[in-house]
Amino acid sequence: EAGVTQFPSHSVIEKGQTVTLRCDPISGHDNLYWYRRVMGKEIKFLLHFVKESKQDESGMPNNRFLAERTGGTYSTLKVQPAELEDSGVYFCASSQVGELQETQYFGPGTRLLVL
Amino acid sequence: AQSVTQPDIHITVSEGASLELRCNYSYGATPYLFWYVQSPGQGLQLLLKYFSGDTLVQGIKGFEAEFKRSQSSFNLRKPSVHWSDAAEYFCAVVNNAGNMLTFGGGTRLMVKP
Numbered sequence: 001e002a003g004v005t006q007f008p009s010h011s012v013i014e015k016g017q018t019v020t021l022r023c024d025p026i027s028g029h030d031n032l033y034w035y036r037r038v039m040g041k042e043i044k045f046l047l048h049f050v051k052e053s054k055q056d057e058s059g060m061p062n063n064r065f066l067a068e069r070t071g072g073t074y075s076t077l078k079v080q081p082a083e084l085e086d087s088g089v090y091f092c093a094s095s096q097v098g099e100l101q102e103t104q105y106f107g108p109g110t111r112l113l114v115l
Numbered sequence: 116a117q118s119v120t121q122p123d124i125h126i127t128v129s130e131g132a133s134l135e136l137r138c139n140y141s142y143g144a145t146p147y148l149f150w151y152v153q154s155p156g157q158g159l160q161l162l163l164k165y166f167s168g169d170t171l172v173q174g175i176k177g178f179e180a181e182f183k184r185s186q187s188s189f190n191l192r193k194p195s196v197h198w199s200d201a202a203e204y205f206c207a208v209v210n211n212a213g214n215m216l217t218f219g220g221g222t223r224l225m226v227k228p
Contacts, residue, residue: 004158042219043159043221045215056214058215102213103161103164108156109158
C-alpha cells in the first residue's frame with residue numbers, strides 16, 4: 001500500500017512568487033492534514049480536511065495560504081505571495097475516519113525555501 | 116492549551132548503549148500520546164502510541180515508552196541503540212477532537228560507533 005506522497009520534495013522560490021504544494025493521501029483516507037515546521041521551531045498544525053470539507057483551519061497563518069481538496073482526494077496548498085518567513089518543511093498526513101483517535105500517517109514533506 | 120516539551124535538543128549515545136528520550140506534556144484531560152521518528156530524507160514514522168490501558172507501550176524497532184500521569188511524562192526508551200536509530204524523534208499529543216497533533220520541538224539523536 002502506497003503511503004502519503006508529497007510533491008515537490010524541494011522548492012526554492014523568490015519572495016513574492018507563488019508556490020503550490022501537493023499531497024496525495026493514503027487511498028481511502030478521508031482525513032487529510034497539513035502541518036509545517038519553520039526552521040528551529042516545532043511542527044505546527046495548519047488545517048484538517050474531511051473529504052473535501054475544511055474541518056479545522058485554525059492553524060493557517062494568514063490569507064496568503066490557500067488549501068483545497070477538490071473531489072476529496074489529493075490536496076494542494078498554495079502560498080501566494082510567498083514571504084521569507086514561509087520557509088520551512090510542509091508535511092501532509094492522512095488518517096481513516098472512524099478509528100479512535102485516528103493515527104496520522106505522514107508524508108516525507110516538501111522543503112520550501114523562499115529567498 | 117495543550118503543549119509538549121522535549122527538554123533535550125540533541126543527544127549522542129554510543130552504539131549498543133541504552134537510550135531514554137524525555138517528553139513532558141501539558142493537557143487538561145486524558146492525553147493520547149505519540150512518538151514519531153524522522154530519519155534523514157524520510158517522513159515522520161509512527162513508533163508507538165498511548166491511548167489507555169497498560170502504561171508501558173511497545174512500539175516498532177524495539178522502542179518502548181512509559182506513560183506516567185503523576186509526572187506528566189511519556190519517555191521513550193530503547194535498551195540497545197543501533198546506528199540506524201540516528202534520527203530526529205518527536206513526541207506529540209492529540210487534542211480532544213482527535214485531529215490536531217501538538218508536537219514537541221524534537222530531539223536529534225546521534226549514535227557513535
